Amino acid sequence: MTDLPTALPHDLSTGHGERTEIPGNYRRIADQWSAGVMHTSRYPDTVVGDPVDWTLDAHDGSWLFRLHNMEYLFSIYRSLDESGEERYRELAQRLIESWIAAHPEVVHDTPPWMRHTTAMRAQALAFAAGIIPASEAYVAALHQHGAYLADPANYSGAWNHGFDESLALLAVGATVSHQPWIDLAVQRATEAITAMCDLQGATNEQASVYHYYVWKQFGQFEDELDRCGIPHPPVLRRRRAIVDFLVHASRPDGMLLAIGDSLDTRTPPIPGTPLEYVTSRGATGEPPARRIQVFDRGWAFARSGWGTERPFAEESVLALRFGPGRAVHGHSDHTSFHYYTGGREVIGDAGFSGYANPERRAYELGEYGHGQVLVAGAGPYRPLTETRMVRRIETPQWEQFVLADAPYRGVARERTVTFLHDPECVLVHDTIRVGAAGAVVRQLLHAGPSLEVADRTGNESIRLRDGRGELEIRQLLPVGNIDVSRGQRGLTTTGWAGAGLGRTVPSAVLTSRSAPQDGRCDYLTLISPTAEVAVEVAPHEVCLGAHAIPLFTALPEGTHA
CATH class of the missing domain: 1.50.10.100 (Chondroitin AC/alginate lyase)
Known part of the structure; x- marks a missing residue:
């Protein structure tokens, strides 16, 4: 034990340990x-x-x-x-x-x-x-x-x-x-x-909602220091930077993007900060200066706007994960992304339903609970592997992020995600290089819980629908087959998304399988919530409507159209 007092004085100082946030009930x-x-x-x-x-x-x-x-x-x-x-x-x-x-x-x-x-x-x-x-x-x-x-x-x-x-x-x-x-x-x-907490305001918790929890902890530390008459250490200034993270991790419906061990949580209203504008949905305050923000600890956010040119609730946001390996409340979610548009999340992951069910917990933490490319036959997945952002392009019409890592021994994985605003869509190019013979490559996409499969065209296109509209997921390159699982009986993991502690809801998981050719496998996937987008694929670029989107890695000979 450390410096245990020898006496038990009864003249106690009061007010310490105070909590200002109490449940409403x-x-x-x-x-x-x-x-x-x-x-x-x-x-x-x-x-x-x-x-x-x-x-x-x-x-x-x-x-x-x-x-x-x-x-x-x-x-x-x-x-x-x-x-x-x-x-x-x-x-x-x-x-x-x-x-x-x-x-x-x-x-x-x-x-x-x-x-x-x-x-x-x-x-x-x-x-x-x-x-x-x-x-x-x-x-x-x-x-x-x-x-x-x-x-x-x-x-x-x-x-x-x-x-x-x-x-x-x-x-x-x-x-x-x-x-x-x-x-x-x-x-x-x-x-x-x-x-x-780094200088950008990103914490080491790897879960979006925990940024808010840490912001509150740091505030409680400030208050207790004040009660004790102790000066604030300079490093506490980092608390202010957490606000910027919360701004960009917010959804247009007033909720935080639920990434990692995150339950549905309202974006906190912090007056006098850009969060005032976000939580009021543009009614008060000034809009944030940036539409796109990348945090070095592994978070990239891009959105269509801040409600200055169209209603705030009609904006869209894309969140992409990379950075250091899984830690604290993070999941094995590198290269996966969340896509919110049309008033709901259309691409997400398996969510979070608590810690009580070991099987469910393992799935939500693990690689299969997230939208990424996985390889069977190349050894175990390595959740501690770092994922690097190797390129980032911003234009007024679209943003592009390129990620690279090696989640299996002898496997190089690269993902390019492009967010186009008009016509709105997300283009994903996955390139996997595999040394192991007989390996099978799977691309997983987790659709939002509100979406149900409406129809499909072979292994090329799947259309999902809910009360707010449709979402089309198109494979622009041939794939072996596409499986869809949504709320199937007898399954407790895939096809379900966490919806609160101890609760899950049906949620479609699309699994596209392919076999590598000459040690390489490519997926070119278009995710479109709007009317059908005109597409033309070339070796070094994809034309989406009037926009030519460059490919970081050229397609193999014979795979382009």
Whole structure:
């Protein structure tokens, strides 16, 4: 343990660990706990008893995390603050004393003492100072949590869990006025910010919604430093840059693009920033300066506009993944893209449905859950491989991005994605070079959940349809065959997309198979949400309407038309 105080002072500093973001239904949460019932999102109301049965294992690990992290205490604190009713103070005291009595010692690797669980509970316990009596047991529990968090063996490092641990250590250290813990927490958090967030505002979490979570964490760090009278480290300025990422990761319908471990989340309204314009859908504020933005950590965004020449809701956006190998909350999604147009996502991936189902979780994390080209017979897929952006072209009419990597040993993969505005379409050129004999190449495309197959023309064209219109996916080069899976019975993975914790919905997956010729395989795929686009293919370019789109890698002899 690190610098454990020898005395237990009862003169506690108050207000540390404060959470400003409380669930909108906080009064219901508090009142349910008064009745011995735990109410939390995504789970049915659960009778936990009064006194609480802390050994209860009612649902799954995520529910146990919520039971023992005690974040619901903040709903009780808010109810007390707004109503002044002493029953809420008594409820908070009863829950805290009950939990402490049931957990006198740290038992590592059990649900109550997982690192992230302990960190979040420590913040809730720290904020209770001044609300409940500073009993011997309560003060001892604060020191117990501080010692746990200060122990290097219990620090998760530079990502959101580790940052919550630093926030908790800072809150507990400030509450009990233990300077070594305060210093350690500030040091860890400052070093973590450098690793977690680059100068462009892209985090290391690899999931779009977690950028917002990290932005909130950094803000909580700022507030706690202010309460402690500690100057902000210069690296905290990177928090402002996260806003730019959130701007470009937004959809025209007011939601964030759900990439990686991301549930559907509204784009946060942050007044006085470009997000004010985005979240008001152009009603207030100024439009962002750039229509296209590339973040070096592996995100490229391009959109048709910001609602200045047509209604904001009618704009389209393309998001492309590349960069470092999979980490934290990222998926094996390199070279895959999300395409939002016509008020819905038309190309996406398998989504995210939580951590409880191992089979489903493996699929959503893995390569088959994303729109990319895969090779069977060339050894295992390597999710830690870096994907490079080797070319980027911007014109007023179209944008082009070229990515390259080697996700299998002996395989070179290249993808060129072009986003054309008029007529709107996406052109994808995949070139795969394979050394292994007998390898089979698959191009996967995940259609948005609203789309159902309307008709198809052999292995050349598939037309999908929903209430907002049609989407055509055309293979401009011959492929061996195209399989379509959507919501098939007996399958729990392919053909389904995550739609919230524990939920999936039918979603079409198109799999185009080909065999390499002379060690090379090419796909030239046109994705069009508009009327049929006139196409002419040549070795070095593809003419789409009046636009000549260059091909980064020329097509093999005999494959062009």
